[in-house]
Amino acid sequence: MKKYKPYFTRVDLVENQVERERIQEQEAKRKRKQRIQEQNRQNHLRYQEQLRSEMAARYFHSVMSTGGESFSNKFSVAFDGSNDFVDLGNIKPTGAMSISYWFKGKSTTGNVTTLGTMGSSGQRGYVLGVSNTNLWAFQIASSATAVKSLVHTLTIDDTKWYHIAGVYNPSTYMRIFIDGSQVAEVTSGVPSSQYVGNSNSTKIGNRGDGSTFGRFIGNMDEVAFFDSALTNDNISTIYTGGPNDISDLSPLSWYRMGDGDTFPTLTDNGSGGNNGTMTNMVSADIEEDVPS
Secondary structure, eight states: OOOOOOOOOHHHHHHHHHHHHHHHHHHHHHHHHHHHHHHHHHHHHHHHHHHHHHHHHHHHHHHHHHTSSSOOOOOEEEEESSSOEEEOOOOOOSSOEEEEEEEEEEESSSOOOSEEOOOSTTSOOOEEEEOTTSEEEEEEESSSSOEEEEEEEOOOOTTSOEEEEEEEETTTEEEEEETTEEEEEEOSSOOSSOOOOSOOOOEESSOTTOOSTTOEEEEEEEEEEESSOOOHHHHHHHHTTSSOOOGGGOOSEEEOTTTTOBTTEEOBOSSSOOOEEEESOOGGGEESOOOO
16 A cells, blocks of 8 residues: 655744744753753852952951960050151052051140141141040141141040041041040142152151151050941941951951060061061060050
């Protein structure tokens, strides 16, 4: 008997083509879904690996900077207001900057020069400090001769520890914080960048140019520099509960002021690598006197 091939009408052919296209589209969707799932899985694995690396780095930094698994603060550095200071080398961010430290005492004169690179006209820089007239000041230089100043007046008790912070956000604001709270702000005339052309090194306890004006007399602890504008919450966190581990805020330079240090070197526990040198000082200037 003669066999005949199945007869397909035009409708049949169209329906078959539609079915093939539907199956192909389903297969393409399935493959796309698999690719997306695999990409998400790989992204998750990379995130987990990055998180583990960051946690390990923070743990290592905490152990190395504090000498143990838990943070402890036993020492501060004492300044006699005569000719001693800590030379930090070149800490001169051109953009945003925050400075944070604990202190007990004040300047020997009306000049505010507790910490910074400030010099006389032609050698301007930045400074954050207190005078002996209860003036708290934060200054940022925009040129060799021009300085933007922010000041606040508050009576200082020489026997009390204070926390002070200054935050500079280019062209936006400058702020002063005392004991975790913002007490002063300026938003007009804020420099768009910092002048860093002076030859002064960054100093603690003296002007950047080594002048005799306003040398600091008292104790300082947990000095930190950041090349970013810390938020109000950041400053509050640093202050709350007394000195604490600030490594998660990524300080540019961070000096424990005696803890984990070997005289005359103050180790930079930040990313800057600017170890400080205690100058015209003795090992006994590292004292067991800290904020509580």
